[in-house]
Each structure stands twice: as C-alpha cells, then as structure tokens.
Amino acid sequence: MQKEKSTIIAHDQEIFIPNISVDCIILAFHGGRLKTLLCKFKVSDRWMLPGGFVGKDEDPDEAVLRVLKERTGLDDVYCKQFYFFGKKGRIKPDENEEMLKRFYVAPSNGHQSPNRYISLGYYSLIKYGEAHVVAHEYEDVEWFDINEIPPLYADHSEILNTAIQTIRKQIGFVPVGYELLPEKFTMPELRTIYEAILGRELDRRNFQRKMLSIGFIQPLNETRRAGAHKSPNLYSFIKDKYEYAEKNGIQIMSNNF
Amino acid sequence: MQKEKSTIIAHDQEIFIPNISVDCIILAFHGGRLKTLLCKFKVSDRWMLPGGFVGKDEDPDEAVLRVLKERTGLDDVYCKQFYFFGKKGRIKPDENEEMLKRFYVAPSNGHQSPNRYISLGYYSLIKYGEAHVVAHEYEDVEWFDINEIPPLYADHSEILNTAIQTIRKQIGFVPVGYELLPEKFTMPELRTIYEAILGRELDRRNFQRKMLSIGFIQPLNETRRAGAHKSPNLYSFIKDKYEYAEKNGIQIMSNNF
C-alpha cells in the first residue's frame, strides 16, 4: 500500500521526486481587493507560497491540483504553469535547513536531502467564496492583499512578481474575470481586477465599452445596492462562449489597455 | 578534479542532476527560410532536440548555454525558457531504454536511471552565419526547415510546437529580427521571418511601414542585388534602442499583425 501524499510535512523520498517542487500563486478577489494565499509553518515566522513536492507517480499538473485541494478544498480549478526557477542559490542552505530540520521525514533509503531544487511555478485563479481555507496542524494559511505581501521564504517574492508580470503580459489570454468573479458581478468589480493586475487605473467608461464589445458578457436585469450612489448593474459571463475560447486558446481580447 | 560535462554521452549521475534536462529549440534564418537545429545519435534513426542534463553545480540557464555552445560554438546567445514538460508518460520506457542502453555511462554510486524526467524548454535565436555546426563522434547535427520537421523522439514535436506557439503569442516582446538577422538585412527578409513564425502571409507594404514606425530600424544607403527585379534596400537595427528595450522588458511593438 502506498503512503499517502502530504505536502504539509515536507517530503518523503519514497513517494516524492526529491528535487522537484511546485509552487502556486493562488489569486482570488474579495472585498474589492486582489488576494493571494500564503502558508506558514507554525514554528516559523516566514510566509511562503503554497507548494509541495511532485509525487513519483504524478504529473506536475496533478501535484499542483493536490496542493490546491489541500489548501482550498477546491477540485477543478483554473491553473497554469508560467515559469520555472532553478538557480543554484535560490534556496539558501541555512534558511532551508531550518525549515527542513523541523519537518523532514527521515529518508528511508539512504538518500540525502538534495541541495538543488527546481520549482515549477503555477498560478491559479479561484473564486474566493468557494474556497475553504483551513489551517492545518503544522501550518497557517491566510489570504494577503496583493499589495501588502510580507517578506517571503527564499525566492518566493520573485516567483510571485514573475507570476503577476506574466499575467500582465498575457492579459488578453487570461480569463481573470471569468475565474475570479462569482456568477453575478458588477462592472466596477471586473475593472478593479484588471486595475490590480495591470497596476494602474483604467478609464471607467472605456473599460465598460470594451468589455461589453467582446461579447462574452451579458447584462442582467438586476442591480446591487452599494452605498450612497446609483446601484451598479449586474452582469454574467456567457459561459459557452467563454469556455469555447479558453478551450481553443483563442485570445479573449486585445492586450492593450 | 571534476569530470568534464558532456551532454552528448547521456548523463553521469556524479555530476548531473539525474532527472532534470534542458531541451532547446534553436532557431536561425537562412536562404529565406526559418530553420531549427536537430540532433541524432548516429546509431539511432530518431532526430531529437538539442538538449542535455543539468549539472549539479550549474543553473538551468547555464546548462542550456553549454548545450548551445557544444552544438553551435556560440557563446552569448539569446535564450529564453518558455515551458516545462514533466508528464508521467512523456518519455516512453522502451524508447528511452533503447537510447540509454547505447550511451548510458554506468552510474558509479548505485543510483538507478530514473524513469521520471522533467524537461525544461528553452528557445534560442541565433545568427545562422555565426554558428559552427559540427557533428560529434556519436551525434549528427543538422538544420531543418521549420516546415519540414521529421518525426521526433518522445514528445519533442510537442515541445517544438509549444515553442513556436509561445513566440507567436509574445511576438511583440521577442526580438526575432534583431537576433536572427545579420547586421545588414532587407525588409523582405525581416518580413519572411515574421511570416514563418506567424504562419501566414503579411502585407508587404503595411509591414514595412509598421517596422519603420517603431523607430528601431534605420535604412542604410545601400541595396543588395537579388535577381531580376529592383534591389531591396538594406537596413540595420539601432542597437542601443533595441538593447535598452530588451533589457527593460519593454514591448518592442504591438502583438497585432
């Protein structure tokens, strides 16, 4: 019988490839802000990206989904690789040792903990309301505002930045709205997501026109109360069209904002 | 004293990470066609992408440069990672065994050849005229027209296709002309490169206007004899501007053609 995989308690060389890990930037939208999920071993004071080693019998893509499932409870999530990180010095020996000393399950076959790690970088887009984030026995898990990220373990800040840069460059191909928003949403919410990713303000009126013109979004005959001003309309994505475009790698819209 | 690395004779587990390889799509432009370099073990009949394992003391980026140096003699080449490949079934055991049986240097420390490989995909842009492609004792090396690729080893066709797709999507960021063309070139040559990568014809006149408008290219007061028709002007890139844009990740031009 095979041992059960767990990414939380470091890695066991019987069931994991010893030097290949996946790290995942999990993005969600809540309270008008873009958030990312970070983890921290309870005995440590360093936050890190949710990640784990790749099982000997699993694809990297499967490994990320497992990691995501453990942290968010979600099964079928939008998840894309974007870059790999493998420089010699990317994980400092002392920093790593401190981490592993506490959680390393003694290797059962004489292998040493390798001092070279390749991290496969993924980003994932999930709906905040559907995630069930729970702390584990040894690990804290928390949402952080994308603009208020604490110092991270090893090169994880660089990984996070690279993810955002990548999404920014490919914004026309990435269904950020479709994946991050609930079924019904307002145009200002959608715009806020694009502004957070692009890192600058967008013209409210031009944005609205552009989004409607691509034909993937339909207005609903509802509004939402939201303070001392006109209630914004609610919209929803036209699921068929969106999924067809995603499946066939069709560019959703231009990259120009 | 450390053993010398060679990607040609499979891998030696004393100096290489056993399961991490780099594979590189080397693109060049010659005779009006886009070419890619392929390798073949002389005893085999399968062509494969130039690649090699990553040394225990080297970065993946360094490993590719070593692989490139061995195959082309070039040192400072434009080289970017674009995707990684690590699915369980990507290398079929029998196909791999056949390959390794002939070239595998017996492991000196009891390790087994792993049956899981992660391939780090890079693409590289070089100037055809500067490369010195030489066959090695055990390996043939040859240029292939990008539209006439034979069946390749394992999933190397998929890797090649993914590279082209990636460059296509990011065409506005990739200095294909600057890296593939010699110092002096004609506008039709530049256009041919874009047509080959995009997979369709471009309007001669609009292309010329667009290229000149970005301000990275200057006309020279020379032409080139090229058959029974008007001689095309020669142009050159304005090196400073191009390198500044490349260094700072600035988009060279729009992605729209």
Next chain:
DNA sequence: TCAAAAGTGTTAGCACTACACCCATGC
C-alpha cells in the same frame, strides 16, 4: 519590353482616448 519584386502613397474603417453629461441614491 516584360515579368518579378521592391518602394511609396491613399483611403476607409476601426479602436482607443479623453472627455461631457445624465442618472440614482443616501445623507
């Protein structure tokens, strides 16, 4: 002189930008 391929110019249409103006709501 003719075919082939290169250089230049023109036009219409579309997309993006930058606004002005109106509407709905709570205080």
Next chain:
DNA sequence: GCATGGGTGTAGTGCTAACACTTTTGA
C-alpha cells in the same frame, strides 16, 4: 440639494487593412 459613483454618448486621434501606382533589374 449635494456628494458620490454608475451609465451613456461623442469627437479626435492613431493604427490597420486593402489597395493602386511607380521603380528597378535581368532575361
């Protein structure tokens, strides 16, 4: 009424697509 924020419209600008015409060269 007024501040706040959402919805709609419009003129100007620049990019793109589609095309006509001219130039140069070898056969």
